[in-house]
Amino acid sequence: MTSWQGDLPFVRTTAPPYYAAILTTALSADTADLAGYVEAAAEMADLAAQVDGYLGMEFARDAGCGITVSYWRDLDALRSWRENVAHVAAQRQGRERFYLGYRARICHVEREYEWSRSTEPGSR
Template sequence: MFTSVRTDEDDDGYRRTAERLSELVKEIPGFLGEDSARTPGGLAISVAYFRDLAGIDAWRRDARHRAAKEYGREHWYERYSIHIARVERSHDHARS
């Protein structure tokens, strides 16, 4: 789970990088899916789901992901938090 608040700097490739990372993470063994949302006030939450900790660790070690995180710390994020959690149960509802 990645929660963040962006800086006021120009986009400077942020959207392109986010889209590219969204494609790259799909190559990680054990990746199950992702959800994301952004509030009008600027808080963003992205959740990537993995089968196990090995998948999370592979994503953490991915060189392209690491480079994007480093650039993001310097340019795009005022602050962010990363939380690793286990989903014990999940329910869905979709209106027809």
């Protein structure tokens, strides 16, 4: 269990308007298909962070479903990522081996807000 000290694990480099790309995935149940998946995912996260206009990424995964949300300054930045040669190769590898299926959604974010429990001692 994680004990949060101070800041929560939210992307904080966004200010509306911006775009969010939501990728929901179902992984293959075949362990042979998943060889190299963790490394490929880490490489894509590092590569995305190098694209001009990248604002951050949040993700969650359990045994049945993964959700990755990446944030982008504008559609041109998102297009640059989508057309990146290494990313295109990783997409192909995902369709051929890693995923049973995926669904991508592109959203225009107009507003954001957040709440967090106070980290002051004795507060609830």
